[in-house]
Amino acid sequence: YREAADGIIGRAITRRSSGAEILDADWQLVRPNGRIRVRPDHVENGPEGPIIRRLRTGKPPKNVNDDLYALYHAAAAQELGNAKVEALFLTTDEVVPVPMSEKVIGNRLQKYDNAIAGIRAGHFPASPDERTCPRCPQYFICPGIPGESSEF
Numbered sequence: 001y002r003e004a005a006d007g008i009i010g011r012a013i014t015r016r017s018s019g020a021e022i023l024d025a026d027w028q029l030v031r032p033n034g035r036i037r038v039r040p041d042h043v044e045n046g047p048e049g050p051i052i053r054r055l056r057t058g059k060p061p062k063n064v065n066d067d068l069y070a071l072y073h074a075a076a077a078q079e080l081g082n083a084k085v086e087a088l089f090l091t092t093d094e095v096v097p098v099p100m101s102e103k104v105i106g107n108r109l110q111k112y113d114n115a116i117a118g119i120r121a122g123h124f125p126a127s128p129d130e131r132t133c134p135r136c137p138q139y140f141i142c143p144g145i146p147g148e149s150s151e152f
C-alpha cells in the first residue's frame, strides 16, 4: 500500500509542467440561486497556458464528463480566461482532456441552479444509491442513508 501511495503521489507531482506556477485556487461562481465554491484539485499556469486538473484514482472510464467539470470550465473561464480542463488518473498515469462546449457547460450549470433552488426550497431529498453513495463526500454524515436494518 505504501508503494502504491508513493507511486500515486509521485505521478501527481511529475505531471506538473516544469516552470509552471501552481495556483492555490479557491473560486466562487455566483449563480442566480446562490454561490458555488470551486476548489480544483490542481491549477497551474505554465508555458501552455492555464490547466485545471482533477485528480482521480483508478482507470479512466469510457466517458469522463461529470457535471463537476462544467464548474471547472466556468470558474476557470471567469478567473483565468481560456484554460484547459483535464482529468489525471493517477493509477494509470493517464491524462484525459475534458473539453466542453458552451452549450454543454450552460446545461450542466442549469442543473446546479436547479439543485440549489430545490435545496433552498427544501425540496431536494437525498436519493441513496449503492453505487454512488460510497464515493460521496457526505457518505458518513448523510441523513439520507438508512440504518443498518435497511436493505440499502
Ligand code: SF4
Binding pocket: 126, 127, 128, 129, 132, 133, 134, 136, 137, 138, 139, 142, 143, 144, 145
Ligand atoms: S451519501 Fe447522501 S448525499 Fe451522498 S449521494 Fe448518497 S444520498 Fe446523496
